[in-house]
Amino acid sequence: MAEGTLTTTHRPAKSSFWKAIAAVAWKDLAAELRSRELLSAMLVFSLLVILIFNFALELDITTRRSVTSGVLWTTFAFAGTIGLNRSMAIEKDRGCLDGLLLAPVDRSAIYFGKVISNLAFMLIVEAIVLPVYSVLYNINLFQPGLLLVILLGSIGYTAVGTLLASMAVQTRTRDVLLPILLFPVVVPILIAAVKASGGYLTNARMDEILPWLNLLIAYDVIFTAIAFMVFDYVVEE
Amino acid sequence: MIEVKKLVKRFGLKTVLRGVDFQVQPGEFVALLGPNGAGKTTFLRILASLSRPSLGSVDIAGYSLPKQAAAVRARLGVVSHLPLLYPDLTAEENLTFYARMYGIQNADARITEVLEMVGLEQRRKDLVRTFSRGMQQRLAIGRAVLHDPDVMLFDEPYTGLDQDASSMLDGVLQTVAGQGRTVVMTSHDLARAEDLATRFDILSRGVIAASSTREGLGKNNLLTFYKQALAG
Numbered sequence: 001m002a003e004g005t006l007t008t009t010h011r012p013a014k015s016s017f018w019k020a021i022a023a024v025a026w027k028d029l030a031a032e033l034r035s036r037e038l039l040s041a042m043l044v045f046s047l048l049v050i051l052i053f054n055f056a057l058e059l060d061i062t063t064r065r066s067v068t069s070g071v072l073w074t075t076f077a078f079a080g081t082i083g084l085n086r087s088m089a090i091e092k093d094r095g096c097l098d099g100l101l102l103a104p105v106d107r108s109a110i111y112f113g114k115v116i117s118n119l120a121f122m123l124i125v126e127a128i129v130l131p132v133y134s135v136l137y138n139i140n141l142f143q144p145g146l147l148l149v150i151l152l153g154s155i156g157y158t159a160v161g162t163l164l165a166s167m168a169v170q171t172r173t174r175d176v177l178l179p180i181l182l183f184p185v186v187v188p189i190l191i192a193a194v195k196a197s198g199g200y201l202t203n204a205r206m207d208e209i210l211p212w213l214n215l216l217i218a219y220d221v222i223f224t225a226i227a228f229m230v231f232d233y234v235v236e237e
Numbered sequence: 238m239i240e241v242k243k244l245v246k247r248f249g250l251k252t253v254l255r256g257v258d259f260q261v262q263p264g265e266f267v268a269l270l271g272p273n274g275a276g277k278t279t280f281l282r283i284l285a286s287l288s289r290p291s292l293g294s295v296d297i298a299g300y301s302l303p304k305q306a307a308a309v310r311a312r313l314g315v316v317s318h319l320p321l322l323y324p325d326l327t328a329e330e331n332l333t334f335y336a337r338m339y340g341i342q343n344a345d346a347r348i349t350e351v352l353e354m355v356g357l358e359q360r361r362k363d364l365v366r367t368f369s370r371g372m373q374q375r376l377a378i379g380r381a382v383l384h385d386p387d388v389m390l391f392d393e394p395y396t397g398l399d400q401d402a403s404s405m406l407d408g409v410l411q412t413v414a415g416q417g418r419t420v421v422m423t424s425h426d427l428a429r430a431e432d433l434a435t436r437f438d439i440l441s442r443g444v445i446a447a448s449s450t451r452e453g454l455g456k457n458n459l460l461t462f463y464k465q466a467l468a469g
Binding site for chain 2: 016019020022023024026027030031032034035090094095096098099100101102103104105106236
């Protein structure tokens with residue numbers, strides 16, 4: 001066994017903020033690429049939901065357009081909860097959350113890294129669900145405006161969800177607690193996302209859609225800022 | 238190197254630490270012993286900046302907790318009974334991840350050096366999920382020394398290890414301590430603590446009930462000292 005020599009230097013915490021964000025996101029994506037346990041659970045759940053809705057709602061083409069946004073966001077919200085819960089449980093169960101918190105970086109870097117990876121998982125699931133939904137319901141979902149709404153809604157959802165998941169994971173009832181904490185808080189995001197998506201799908205005028213888009217952007221900024229400020233207190237005993 | 242004064246930690250109405258005073262000189266290896274529920278893990282979590290003290294002061298390497306927590310964490314390595322490793326990453330990927338989190342320069346060379354130190358160089362490309370508990374614990378020590386910390390905290394590092402793995406961990410611990418680091422280790426294994434540590438502190442009912450250096454034990458063995466401290 002060789003004697004380790006002292007070849008490294010202590011780096012100032014501030015200088016590695018962006019690298020720490022990238023490291024956390026890279027670590028989550030690399031681990032998921034191997035295990036696929038999180039993505040497969042989210043994907044199976046999402047596909048089952050849209051399949052069940054397809055058989056349950058035998059609708060004409062006009063009604064389909066009006067219910068699509070609701071079905072889509074219900075699917076994304078519940079699948080997102082599965083992903084958020086699992087993503088933080090992996091950290092907690094093997095003590096890795098402590099490993100992250102021991103790093104000499106601003107703890108908001110850990111939060112942003114987790115948000116990026118959770119957002120990536122959600123967008124991957126959405127990218128698979130959308131074409132399947134288009135085929136099953138015979139609706140074109142690949143409209144730039146609709147895709148923008150899905151992106152903005154997903155950002156807001158994961159920004160709040162990552163914060164609340166790190167809070168819920170400290171408890172024994174985390175699987176039950178996360179949806180109870182999360183859904184009341186993300187109601188404004190989900191309503192704005194459903195309304196804006198519905199507007200694009202029913203070819204509503206832009207001045208009807210714009211307020212919902214603005215609301216989505218405002219909530220994304222507000223929730224991200226709040227989470228940035230309180231994350232340190234949420235994860236520390 | 239470590240100076241703790243009148244440390245109190247409360248969880249709601251329950252007081253776990255009741256005014257702990259604790260000093261460690263540079264290069265000392267202190268075994269923190271005590272029965273279950275004495276507050277050893279809580280104490281170590283406060284030193285590691287994972288938990289905030291309710292009252293009292295904690296200074297490590299000249300930096301104060303919790304105000305200068307990032308500076309303390311840069312000089313601290315922590316090993317617990319959980320390995321703090323990702324099973325779906327290889328040994329090398331785990332260390333690369335932590336090297337990025339600590340902003341380590343020449344990370345590849347340092348990772349190779351650390352893997353050699355813990356005897357896992359041949360397994361660097363293997364997933365951590367394929368490692369035995371003992372190998373995971375050795376890699377956990379590698380992770381903890383990666384940024385060359387001045388202070389090492391070990392919280393029950395022998396938990397769940399068989400005899401061979403424990404013996405191998407002894408060697409790694411001696412190597413780590415032999416590099417001039419300050420070490421604080423909690424343990425229930427008095428025999429191991431007696432072999433490794435240079436000082437023994439007994440934590441009981443939330444305070445340091447007794448403290449002795451190896452020389453200070455005299456003719457008594459550690460077990461006698463431990464029993465006397467708990468009885469008093």
